[in-house]
Structures are given as C-alpha cells and as structure tokens.
Amino acid sequence: MKLLVRYLKPFRVRMAIGFCIKAGGTMVELMLPYILSYILKNVVGSRSVPQILAWGGLMILCAATACICNIVANRMAARSSADFSEQLRKDLFAKTLRLSAAQTDRFTIPSLESRITTDTYHVHSFVSMMQRMGVRAPILLLGGIVITLVMDAYLALVMLAALPLICVTVFLISNRGVPLYARVQQSVDNMVRVVREDFQGIRVIKALSKNDYENRRYDAVNRRLSRDETFAGTIMGIANPAMTLLMNCGITAVVAWSAYRVAGHQSDPETVIAFMQYFTLISMAMMSISRIFVMYTKCAASSRRIGEVLEQPEEIFTPEKQTVCEPRREDAHIVFENVGFSYTGKHRHLKNINVSVPRGGSLGIIGATGSGKSTLVKLLMRFYDVTEGEIRINGLPLSSYGHQTLSGMFGVALQNDFLYADTVEENIRFGRELSHDAIVNAARIAQADDFITAFADGYGHLVSSKGTNLSGGQRQRLLIARAIAGMPEILVLDDSSSALDYKTDANLRRALAEELTNTTVVTVAQRVSSIKDCSVILVLEHGRVIGQGTHDELMRDCPAYREISDSQMGGAFVE
C-alpha cells in the first residue's frame, strides 16, 4: 500500500477537492428522506399546497445538486486515476525492461507480463472505484447513522445491530470464494490444455483413430470444471439472499419496535417512514463497503506484486561511467580468462574457460544441448556477470563498460529470437538510427533481400507478432540482417542459421567474411559445417572445454568433435 500512497501523492490536491465535492453531493442526497418525513409530519399539517410545493421543490433541488456534484467528482476522479495508472504503468514497464537477466529469470517472463497487464489493471480499478464509491458509501453510512440517531436513537440502535451481521456475512463468503475460484481457474486451465493438445496433435489423433479416447479425456476435465463451477456458485450464491434477508429483518424489527415507541409518544409514524428509507440507503452503503473491501484485498495483492518489481535493486544497469582502469595492452579483441559461472551459486555451469579471439577473427562454439554454449555467449554480452575470472573486450573488463557502450558494440541474433508486429524494415532497424540503405545492405548480406523484395510491399511488408507469417529460414535471415545492420564490432550468432539450407548458409558465411572484415564473429552452432571455418573452435561438454583449435586440429585431436562431425555427416542435408 506504500506504493499506492507514493503514486497517488501528486494528485492529492485534485483528489481532495474531488472528495469534498463528492461528500457534499452525498450529504445533500441524504437530506431527501429527511425532507420527505418533514413534509409528511409538519407541512401536511399546515394544509398549504404552496408550502408542500416549496419543500418538494427543495427536494428536487437537492437531487439536482447531488447529481451535478457526483458528475463533477466522477470526472475529476477519472482524470486522477488515468494519470495515476499511466505513471504506474510507465515506471513499471521501464523498470521491467531494465531488470538484469538474473532478476528476469527469478520473476519469469509470464509473471512479469501479468504484473504489467493484470495487476496494474486491478490497482487501477481499485483506485478509480475507491474515488467513486469510497467516499459515497462511508458518508451514506455514517451520515445515515448520524441522522437516524438524531431522529430516534432507539430505533437507530435496532438497525445498527443488523449492520455487523451483514458485514460479517459478506466477509466470510468472499473469503471462502477466493480459493474456490482459484480451483475453478485451475480446472479451466486443464480444460484449455486438452483442447490445445488436441489441436496440436490432430494428425496423430486421426492417424491412430483416437477420437473416442480424446473425447473421454476431454469429458473428464469438462465434467470437473462444471463440478467446480457449480460448487463455487452454490457457495457464492448465498451472499445476496443472505444480505437482503438481514436488511429486511432489520426493517421488520424497526417497524415492530416503532409501534411501541409511537404508542409511548416517543416517536411518530412519519419518522418510521423516513427511517425505512435511511435503512435501505445504509444497507446499500454497507454492501458497497464490503465490496470495496473485497477489491481492496485483490488490489493489495496486486500492488505488492508491482512493488516487488519496482523495488528491485539496479543490478546490472550501471550508469555510463568513465573508464577507471587502463586498458590492458593485448592484441586480442575478446579475451575469456579463467571464466567460471553459476546461475544458482551451487552447480557450476561453466568452468575455467580460456580463449582469445583477434579483431576480425571468428570464434565457433559447439557442443551438446546443455553444455553451456549459450551461457558463454550471454556472459560475453553481460546478461550475467561472471562468477570467476574475467572477460575483456579491447583489453578492458566488461564491468568497466556502460550498458549503452557495450550493447553498441554488439550485433546479436539469438536462438528463437524476437520479431514483432511491424514492417520488415522496422524489424531490422529495431529503433536504431539507421538509413534505409544500411538496412537494405544488411538484408543483402544476410541473404534476405531476395525474399523481402519478392513481397509486393517489399520492406514495408508487415511482419506478424513473433514472425509467424514468415518461414523459419526467413525469420533467421531477418534476425541476422538486424544483427549486422549496425555494423557491429562483434557479431553474435547463437544457433541462428539452423533453418537455412546448406547453400544459403554457405552464401551467408561468404558474404559475412567479405563484407564485415573488421567484425569479430562469435558463432554458436549444432552443425559442424556452420563453424568449421572459424579461427578458433571451442568444444564444450558439461560446461568445460574439451577441445580447442581449428577444424583440422580438432578432427585430429578431439575425439568428441570427430564423433559429432561424423554423426552429422550430411546432417540436415536439404531443408
């Protein structure tokens, strides 16, 4: 909740004024039953139609004032909550993008996503509802109680007895409801999962004629979902009748009790009429407050989740700082020196990596899945900091570079990388200041120009989210074009040509060698053919280097490398 307070602070004046206006309007509205009772009790006795009209006119005036106040206050509230959540979302998104890779891993991407979308939505709804109902309901409640106490304290106490009961009922039921609906959600997820599996495996299902089996499998989850929903509904359905009943019992008690009060001349029937109206208003207010309370618990959970992200320490995002140490004099462009790394602190995922690559040279990394290839590349780009040893670029340790400087050196195409809904050109440009010519040139080197110009709208062709309207090979070429468009010092290709056929892959490699002579290329691959021309090749197994050298050297000295090469003899022949 600290978070809410902090973000609402800038709007405190506007919100305070809004609250006052709202409170004013609500109080005016509270006058209505009072006037009603006054007319029946006092004015009717005077037998003057103009007086009744005058008092009635006052009622209409009150109603109109209340209406105007409410509208104005609602509008002000809408403005504050819009500004509030705009700011909150903005900060949250910015912070999320600036989390270090380790922090992102800890939260997981889906969780971060739901914090930005669902949780901000909950907080926003609460803030906006709070301003609309949060004032009206308590004032109706308190004002109603005060007025009724003034009118007839005894009757008011009868009524007050019902309120805590209503309160407790709402609280108990909604408390019970949360886990019930969590279970319903779980069942929905199971149901959706089966549909998704069915969709994806339809060929296998049809091939094996497993329709009946699938129908039975679905029926189980479907039945379960229905059962859970029915149960949740049965419990939650108690709330409304129970509250209405309690309220009506209160009214009945007031009527019964008032008979004695009137008989004893301590009260009068007109007051009872007004009382019953106040009672309705107060009960409504009570229900609103309970609902606000339920929403509050949701909002509190959400704002805690948002707060967790916002309060993350800035881990890797060191500001641009001046070089503090003298660059070491060395010829190599990239140096790994005794590098070791662990994601968790327990198991070491990389051990004792030593390699140096000259400027314009090339480094190939090969090994089985899980051998640490991609981790090595992530360390080079400083997604994570090394736990042992040092990585240097141009003689300077990575930690001495600012993020912008460092990322400016790289061009990267990662495994299953990121394409988004925009034009081809923008996907290559990726928000950088690059000329159209630079982009076309990059596409040409990446062997992508041909298929791009084959689109009717060329570089203006719209790529769909995740690039689903492109083939695997087209996606990879687009990503490589993006990587080289900035003419980087270091080009990182992490398993990014696996979907290209041999011819295209070979052409790509030739073009890279010819056009990017000053660029150091780091290639991670499963295919020997993708890295066999590299000036240094690392063979990794379980985070350790088990072979290092050129293709010919490794073929001679490293049995593991030879084994991979032989098994792939003609691997991925034509795709």
Next chain:
Amino acid sequence: MLNKGTFSTNAHSGGNPNKHTPVQKLNRKSAKGVFLRLCGYVLRQWPLFLLAIALTLVSNQLSLLGPEYSGNAIDAIAATDGVDFDAVWDNVIRMLICYVCSAIFSYVLAVLMIHLSQRIVYTMRKQLFEKLNTLPVNYFDTHAVGDTISRISYDIDTVNSSLSHDLVQVMTSLYTVIGSLIFMWQISKPMILIFAFTVPISILFTRYRSKKVRPLFQERSRKLGELNGYAEEMLSGCRTIYAYGREDEICDRFNRRNTDAMRSYYRAEYYGGTLGPSVNFINNLSISLVTIFGGILYMYSQSGAALAGSVFFITLGGVSKFVQYSRKFAGPINEFANILHEFQSAFSAAERVFRVIDEAPEPVDTTDAQDLPDVRGEVQFDGVSFGYTPEKQILHDISISAEPGKTIAIVGPTGAGKTTIINLLMRFYDTNAGGIFIDGKRIEQIKRKDLRLAYTMVLQDTWLFHGTIFENIVYGKEHATMEEVRAAAHAARIDTYIESLPDGYDTVLSDDGINISKGQKQLITIARAILSDAPMLILDEATSNVDSRTEIKIQEAMGELMRGKTCFIIAHRLSTIQTADCILVLQNGTITEQGTHDELMQKGGFYSTLYNSQFH
C-alpha cells in the same frame, strides 16, 4: 501444411481480464436463429427451467408483499385511536415470513440456475470438442488454436453468465416492474401518472447516452488490449532489447501507447460517468414528485376533501408503500438497457460457438468403403495433382510407385510439397486429380480408419500430451501390456532413461514438469510408433537440433522402426538417403529426379549439386 509455422501460430493468452470478446451486432435474422437455438438448449432442461420460473414468481411476489405489509403496519401504528398492536404484530410477522421465504426461494433459485446453466454449458463444450475431432485436418491448418480456445472458454463463459444471471434478472425485473405497478395502481391511481413522465425520460436518456458512450468504452477496451499486447510482445523480446540497448526507445513507444490508452479511458469515463448520477437523479426526482403529490393527496385525505374510497384518497402507510414501490419500480427499468447489452454479447458469443459446431465434418466414408485387411504395403500415386486452394497448385501430376518393404526418400527445398505428399497419403486432404492406390485399391474406397491405421507416422513436431509416459506410449495401441510398452521403449533406446526417473513409466509429462529434452521426447514418440506396428511408415526426419549422442540413438531407433515396412521418408540425413531404394527429388511440386543415390549422382543434376555443396 505440415511445416513448423502452422503449429506455432497464435499462442492463447489466458487470464487477462482486459481482453473482451468484441461485441458484434448480429443481424436480426441470425440473432433470431441463435436465440431459438439457445432456447432449445434451455428447453431441453425443461423441468429445471419450469421450476426456475415458478420460483422466480414466488420469490418476487413475496418480496413485493413486504412493503405492502410494512405499509399496513404503519397505518396500524398511525391509527387515530392509538396504536393497534394486534394489527402491527400481525403485519410484522407476515413481513418476516415473506422475507425469509423470499430469501430461501431466491437462494434455491440461484442454485437451480447454476445447475441449469452448468448443464447447458457442459453440453455445449462437449459438443464443440467432439465436433472438433470430426473436422477435417484442413480446419486445424487454417484456424488458430487460440481462436478455438477462446470460443470454448471465453465465449461459452459469456453464455454461461448470461444464462445463470441475466435470465433470472430479466424474469425478476419484468415481474418486479409489473408487480410494483399493480401495487402502486391499487394504492393511488393519480400518482402513477408521475411515472408516465419520469420513466420515458429515464429510458430515453439512458438510450441516448449509451449509444454515445458505448463506442467510447469499446475503444477503451481495444486500446487497453493493444497496450497489453504490446507490453507482452516486447517483454518476450527483453533479452534482445537488452542486447541491443534499445530500452529507452521501446519505453518511449510503450509510453505513447500508454498515454493513448489512458486518454481513451478518460474520455470514456468522462462521458460514461454522467450516466449513473443522472439516472440516480431521475429516481430521486420521481421520489420527490411522489412526495409532493403524495403529501398533497394525504393532506386532502386528512382534511376530508378526498373521501375514503375516492381515487385521490391516500393514507400515511399508502405514501410509505408508494415510495418503497417506486424505488423497486425504477431500478429494473434502468437496468434493462444493460441487460439487453449483455444479452447481445451472449448472442454473439453463442453464435461463435455454434459456428464451430456447424462446421462441415470430414465427409463420411462411402457406403461401399472397404476394410483393409492384411496390407502388403504397395503404394501408387497416379498422376496426382493437388492444391490447398484452387488458385495455387502445390503438386503437379505426381506419379510414384512403391513396392512392399521399400524405402522412398523424398528430398527437395522447403515449400516443394514434401509434407503435402504425407497429407495425401494419410488422406488428411483429398487429391484434386489423379489417384492414390494401396495394394491396388483406390484410397477413397477404403475406410478412413483402416487406411490411417495402416500407417505409422512419426513427425518432426513431437506430440506428447499431459499424462504419464506409459499413457503416451500406449497411445499407439490400446490395451497394450506393460511388457509391450517396455519392449517398445527398449527398441526406441529410451527405456534406460525412463527407468532412471523416480516414477519410471508413471512419470507425468507436463510443460512445467520434469526436464525432458527434445531428443527424449522424440524417442518417446518413436516408441509409440514402434508399439503401433503398422505395415507402412511415414517419417518426417527432424533436422538435427539435439546433441550428437541422442542423435545417434534416434537414428538407431528409426532404423528399428523401418525394418520390413514400406517407408515414406522426408529425408534430411545422408545416411537415410543413401540407403533408400528410391530417392525422389521434389521441386516446385514436380518430381524432377528419381532413382537411387548412385544413379542420381551419375546423372549430375540438382541432387548431385546439393550433395556436393555440403563439402564445398
């Protein structure tokens, strides 16, 4: 088509409250159709439905009687000759009974409606899913999985809440409106005239406003959906954004969308926020008018100017009752516009569901379709042409003949039509021209089930479902014993791995569960294929993205699987290709070269160029 792109489309993003199904206006005719059909579902549960109607009536009647008795009680209290306690208590007890019964009935009603709607919704989901399984493969290739999921979850849910909630609401509202009107009519006819004035104002105002405001709210939801979509999209690429240092640029773009979304939120609220207070005002106006006229009439009644029995006569209890009824009366009228809107979205949701249920299923087998016993495994393509759409032919005049037990390797560049051949073999699609024959029988004359079970199929996309490893393997052959499953796993070189797991064959495979690699998944699907043991084999070799040791295992397991079968292989490995009995080179939908490895190498065509290019 069977390539990778098809299956990865449109992830379903669940659990997002901001994504509303857009409310499309149905045209009158189809709205009527949908309505009748929904009625059909409801009427099939007619005993429950009738009971529900009865309960609605009773429960509402009881709650309407409440103010009547409280008014009577007040009259008894206000009696000129002192409080009439007997009458007061009599009425109080009646009130209590009414309210308690009404609460009980309305709870029973709520539960009843939940059961009713759940039965309907269960049936709809069941129908939709069972329909799905009968649809031709074409449907799955041309529809995004996310879309179908949103039909089976969100849309059906909309129908559900409409049935369980709005239906009762409508009945209740109608009854309350009519009932209150009757009671008010009995109390004072002249005062009813007030509503002749305020109700039309209220209705007109609400209609006018919602017409103006609804598009604003739709825009608001759309903008918010877009904003969330953008955030999700960008987060999925956060590593890349980090690597390129584009955080600031992306934040700027996000903020522009954010501002935009919040502006349309404000606009919607600015205009929408007037609705509630205004309607409230009109209600208060009615009450004020009721007070004024009630007061005047009450005054004349007391003074004797309006005689008891005349239409103008009213008691103090009468005024009280009238005020209470007028509150009851005004509520539902204002709600009506909302409920209509809800119904509209329920109709369009139902229509989306019905549209799937109405899809044409795979045509049934012809009446003279034959069984396919004892397949020898001789397959022939005779001048086959095919295109997924009439405009674009994929295969042109393909002729292949495969003798029993032989291996046919199909090679060629992406998009040449390799996977299409599989689709035709399995009869996932029917040819446009030419014919396919198995053991000399045209496949259209064979029962689909027999035809498909004659093949074992192993695809690049390994498909495993949420369930134990045993269930996933035994999927290939119902009622297979544990021994058979073990044997299959052994033949697929995956038994050692499975037995090393703590739960062995009972290990549950789930997305977030144990760490099972792509290669191991592939081996499990091979075990499934080995178990199903059909006389013919269709194999889509995976491109190598598993480590070399698993790769070797997969190759061995595949070899095991191929033994003695007629095999169609989309080949990526030279080892497979070189030993094939016949290699088909497929380019742009035609077979350009055909023969054994040696023959094709000698020929010096496309195949030999490709073959040599990898040793450049």
